[in-house]
Amino acid sequence: DQQVKQNSPSLSVQEGRISILNCDYTNSMFDYFLWYKKYPAEGPTFLISISSIKDKNEDGRFTVFLNKSAKHLSLHIVPSQPGDSAVYFCAAARSGYALNFGKGTSLLVTP
């Protein structure tokens, strides 16, 4: 059973606008959360993370928000650029355990 869910398989956004990717999880024991980005024919690469003691982490154009009570996190990309077009995977884990990934959301940023 999927413990990490990304319910939107795809998202299309205009260049310069905000992209918001959502993720829900079911396991309340998860204590850190990550976003990975994947281009075709490449492996996923780490983008940004947040620990469960925080509710926001920002890195340049990327911000991750965590709402523990709702078991929900989101990734905001502002402003979106065509090079951001990729598949984004949400991941979560307990310390010392393997990452559980969602199915991914394919983001397309159009000029």
Place this chain on the structure above:
Amino acid sequence: DAGVIQSPRHEVTEMGQEVTLRCKPISGHNSLFWYRQTMMRGLELLIYFNNNVPIDDSGMPEDRFSAKMPNASFSTLKIQPSEPRDSAVYFCASRTGQGHPPGELFFGEGSRLTVL
């Protein structure tokens, strides 16, 4: 620095044949993971090793799948016999036990398997 190295990048085989996928983790990383990516299930964990010891293999689909890590610099994932439903991209990833974020994995480029 070399990243995680996987081989082969592409494998096309016929049903019933044995398939062996190989992985060389980043030097110094003591945890190694095998994931499988499909459209239906996304990225699913098959097995992971800490210090060459299998820790969790609950994601291995069935007895046809086996994985080994004979030393810190090499791991294999074997499928015998292979079936068409095994067609997927198989990723190997590694990480250190320390550092922050502890969950950051470094992935290889994947091995795309097609079983006809």
